[in-house]
Amino acid sequence: MEPTLEFEKPIAEIEEMIAKLKKLSEDKKGDFSNQIKELEKECVEHKERIYANLTPWQIVQIARHPKRPVLEDYLSLICDEFIELHGDRRFADDQALIGGFATLDSRRVMLIGHNKGKSVDENIKRNFGQARPDGYRKALRLMKLAEKFRLPVITLIDTQGAYPGRDGEERGQHEAIARNLTEMARLEVPVVACVIGEGGSGGAIGIGVGDVILMLQNAIYSVISPEGCAAILWRDAAKAPEAADALKLTAQSLHELGICDEIIPEPAGGAHHNHSETVENIKNTLVKYVDKLSRLSGSKLVQKRFEKYSKIGMFAD
Amino acid sequence: MGWFTKSKQDKRVIKDEIWTRCESCKAHIFKEDWTNNLSVCPRCNFHGRITAYERIGQILDSGSFKEINQSITPSDPLEFSDAKGSYAEKVKASRKKAGLNESVITGTGQIKEIPVVVAVMDFRFLGGSLGSGTGEKILRAANTAYSQRLPYIVFSASGGARMHEGVLSLMQMAKTCAGIARLDKRGLPYFSVLTHPTTGGVSASYAMVGDINISEPGALIGFAGRRVIEQTIKQKLPENFQTAEYLVEKGFIDCIVQRKDMKNTLAALLAYYQSKR
Ligand SMILES: [Zn+2]
Numbered sequence: 048m049e050p051t052l053e054f055e056k057p058i059a060e061i062e063e064m065i066a067k068l069k070k071l072s073e074d075k076k077g078d079f080s081n082q083i084k085e086l087e088k089e090c091v092e093h094k095e096r097i098y099a100n101l102t103p104w105q106i107v108q109i110a111r112h113p114k115r116p117v118l119e120d121y122l123s124l125i126c127d128e129f130i131e132l133h134g135d136r137r138f139a140d141d142q143a144l145i146g147g148f149a150t151l152d153s154r155r156v157m158l159i160g161h162n163k164g165k166s167v168d169e170n171i172k173r174n175f176g177q178a179r180p181d182g183y184r185k186a187l188r189l190m191k192l193a194e195k196f197r198l199p200v201i202t203l204i205d206t207q208g209a210y211p212g213r214d215g216e217e218r219g220q221h222e223a224i225a226r227n228l229t230e231m232a233r234l235e236v237p238v239v240a241c242v243i244g245e246g247g248s249g250g251a252i253g254i255g256v257g258d259v260i261l262m263l264q265n266a267i268y269s270v271i272s273p274e275g276c277a278a279i280l281w282r283d284a285a286k287a288p289e290a291a292d293a294l295k296l297t298a299q300s301l302h303e304l305g306i307c308d309e310i311i312p313e314p315a316g317g318a319h320h321n322h323s324e325t326v327e328n329i330k331n332t333l334v335k336y337v338d339k340l341s342r343l344s345g346s347k348l349v350q351k352r353f354e355k356y357s358k359i360g361m362f363a364d
Numbered sequence: 365m366g367w368f369t370k371s372k373q374d375k376r377v378i379k380d381e382i383w384t385r386c387e388s389c390k391a392h393i394f395k396e397d398w399t400n401n402l403s404v405c406p407r408c409n410f411h412g413r414i415t416a417y418e419r420i421g422q423i424l425d426s427g428s429f430k431e432i433n434q435s436i437t438p439s440d441p442l443e444f445s446d447a448k449g450s451y452a453e454k455v456k457a458s459r460k461k462a463g464l465n466e467s468v469i470t471g472t473g474q475i476k477e478i479p480v481v482v483a484v485m486d487f488r489f490l491g492g493s494l495g496s497g498t499g500e501k502i503l504r505a506a507n508t509a510y511s512q513r514l515p516y517i518v519f520s521a522s523g524g525a526r527m528h529e530g531v532l533s534l535m536q537m538a539k540t541c542a543g544i545a546r547l548d549k550r551g552l553p554y555f556s557v558l559t560h561p562t563t564g565g566v567s568a569s570y571a572m573v574g575d576i577n578i579s580e581p582g583a584l585i586g587f588a589g590r591r592v593i594e595q596t597i598k599q600k601l602p603e604n605f606q607t608a609e610y611l612v613e614k615g616f617i618d619c620i621v622q623r624k625d626m627k628n629t630l631a632a633l634l635a636y637y638q639s640k641r
Contacts, residue, residue, distance in 0.1 A: 224569075252538055280527060
């Protein structure tokens with residue numbers, strides 16, 4: 048369960064004590080069953096108290112947890128098959144944003160997502176899931192291929208944002224994202240978008256224009272990172288917890304704002320505590336929407352998607 | 365996104381009654397000369413910011429503009445407050461200062477007798493940021509172009525997304541592009557004019573997907589902020605990075621047009637559109 052988040056330390060401490068007592072019992076150094084029972088009860092109470100009252104900033108920590116399942120985990124755990132397709136046919140094959148044919152519960156789909164990688168080496172190779180224009184152009188190429196093959200598209204979003212580098216800017220990060228937003232609006236196959244970790248601004252929405260927008264319970268979706276917002280509006284990046292609160296970036300908030308269609312539950316404390324439970328939840332929900340949307344014609348999907356986005360926003364008139 | 369901040373010189377310009385100081389070459393120019401020259405510096409050709417209504421006056425045939433959806437204004441959906449105060453107060457101050465209800469003005473009009481729908485952003489209203497109301501007006505104007513089968517022209521001037529509206533602001537990127545996408549279905553032209561500055565979420569949505577992308581000399585156009593990029597790559601960027609000229613070189617802008625020629629150029633381009641009617 049390493050590394051432990053600050054607010055989870057009381058739980059980790061008790062769990063450690065329980066483990067020690069169990070070890071002693073196993074080694075026949077005495078009977079600690081009563082003490083273990085007490086501690087276990089205390090542990091459950093702590094969990095209930097802490098996990099039921101997570102602040103937005105704590106949820107940000109969970110969404111970014113290094114042990115949180117990433118795209119690669121989902122590929123191996125929810126897909127019966129995944130055939131990766133590489134390259135944007137223009138410049139490169141971006142490792143931060145990948146995609147390919149996938150089979151989920153015998154449904155054939157095009158699956159596209161940010162891949163942060165699981166180890167430090169992988170993180171670096173995959174640029175921590177921060178894609179360049181090449182990634183967004185590859186994603187679009189695969190979406191158009193899905194349209195031709197009449198396959199539903201699933202996008203799994205997990206990025207801090209599009210990569211703010213010189214090369215990305217030179218190759219038109221803005222144009223690549225803008226093009227995706229425009230083309231996704233008229234894609235004549237179902238699009239199921241799901242935020243699995245961080246939904247970071249333009250880099251997230253660049254593959255996020257779905258008929259439905261799903262979020263894992265502890266995923267976040269924001270116009271700017273809490274740190275970035277704090278640096279600009281509070282002139283102090285350390286005010287990120289306040290900014291996280293103000294930005295209303297949790298799945299619960301997005302549901303209330305009418306943007307997130309369904310929240311996919313995670314085990315207590317977050318997906319990193321139990322990968323397999325999260326995987327089961329996400330797979331069932333994705334399949335449910337793929338089936339539901341596959342009943343609609345291409346033109347109906349485009350019309351409904353247009354209506355959905357037309358309604359997003361709150362203003363006075 | 366939303367990283368563009370006003371420089372200190374701007375404030376001095378506003379205070380000064382006789383002189384305008386060029387943001388670029390720092391020369392002091394007679395205010396009257398500055399205005400007569402369409403807010404373009406006579407010394408260095410820097411194209412200064414102008415208001416949405418000034419732009420409309422320069423582009424549309426006199427008396428042809430009919431504004432639509434003028435009353436749309438921010439509602440503070442997140443009840444957002446930061447260290448410097450509440451979003452509601454900022455909106456109130458901006459409405460008063462700019463005399464506008466939102467960061468974009470939309471309507472119908474004519475360019476050399478060619479009927480068009482226009483959306484013109486105004487940087488004075490919260491840095492031209494993309495709020496829910498902005499997105500709504502840009503979409504509704506696109507819908508007007510769609511239903512009346514007219515060309516659509518958007519003039520952008522924006523620091524990017526509006527943080528005070530959180531993810532609702534982000535979603536306007538998808539919403540506006542959905543409106544632009546629909547114009548293709550009826551074969552209607554969409555021109556994007558990216559003026560100084562067009563950055564962040566606006567550059568990464570409707571501003572960059574024109575059938576023709578046009579800019580003005582020296583305009584700043586970029587996705588990420590210069591400082592953010594320099595911190596990320598730990599290198600200094602070239603002087604002309606993210607200028608309109610740089611974007612032409614990289615293949616993202618069709619042409620740079622002098623402000624005095626903008627109306628004629630738009631009319632000339634529109635003449636190549638063979639309407640089905
Ligand atoms: Zn000058």
